[in-house]
Amino acid sequence: MSENNCGKSTKCVHTGTFQDCITKGANTPVYTSTSNGFNCESGNLYYPRYLNMPNHKAVADKICALEEGGEEAIIVSSGMAAISSAMLALLKTGDHVLFSEDLYGGTDYFLKEELEKFGIDYTLASAENLEEFESKIKDNTKFIYFETPSNPLLKIIDIEEIVSIAKKYDIITIIDNTFACPINQNPLKFGVDIVVHSASKYLNGHSDLICGAIITSEKLMKRIRPYVINTGGTLNAQDLYLLERSMKTLNLRMQKHNENAQKLAEYLEKHPLVKKVYYPGLKSHAGHSIAKTQMSGFGGVLSVETTLNKEKTREFISNLKLFQEAGSLAGVESLISLPCETSHAKMSFETRCGLGITDSLMRISAGIEDIEDLIADIKQAFEKI
């Protein structure tokens, strides 16, 4: 039976996992050697930075199988390494990039800080208004880069529409699929060319690793792989092993994240102190109908705007007992943060507020705890205000 035809839980557990012929153990052994013999048969020199060690292959094969439509995957040392490598491998001085304006703050900071000094031009525009977005394409535009659902407002972009615009101009598309993760959304199936992930989030899911992934076609990987090898953003064997271990439960975890976030969103939407809940699983969400066509689950992150000012919002957060205030997201534990102080702290006040990321917007990452306990925690934190 080919694993390619299996369901996602089976792929999470089995695909890529490498059986050592001495022990026939259930887990991939950790290959720590950085000095390895030259393999005369394959002509390979095994070296971790060359992305060719067994622990790298185990995880890359697993992610590639889950990101349906992917031909090759590589694992790198962070989500930002995946994002910057995928971009810079394809760009040269004089090129232009079109970005959706709803991006993770680190990506926004990267393009504003790093692209200009290489003479690379870019435009940020709303991809919710597709006609306007298309009008920003220039003769030298090399790719469109977007994120859906976006961090932190969970905006939904129509993937098929973006792909059809890009194809008209023969432009590559890159998507950050971190928030959905391959369990809930497979953009390559809709014609996207390159998927990047912060694997530090759901793919790992235990708030203890920094890593990233790039999944694409064999043809595009021929351009990206040498860039990653040359710039050296490799991930070490122990972390690769931990990522592989975490990914065995990815589908299970994701079902609970999806379920808990949906229930939290529905509870919060009815709360008298809540003005707006941003979650694509809610009928009230502007992108709900598009999300239903391209996602099989709506993810574990939601954002909330209450009637409280920033001071009272802080008080609410400090009243929480189960939700921990922390940057980052997608761990098994429920987390809460103010994006203005964490993921989007480097964005200017005007840009941030223009996008809807106010000083009191709270981003919640629903963990996998019992939903009754999470709701009770939020209820008591509001009651104390």
Ligand SMILES: Cc1ncc(COP(=O)(O)O)c(C=O)c1O
């Ligand atoms: C959507 C998204 N993409 C990319 C990143 C960057 O990932 P990393 O911190 O692993 O570099 C993050 C980090 O929060 C993120 O939320």
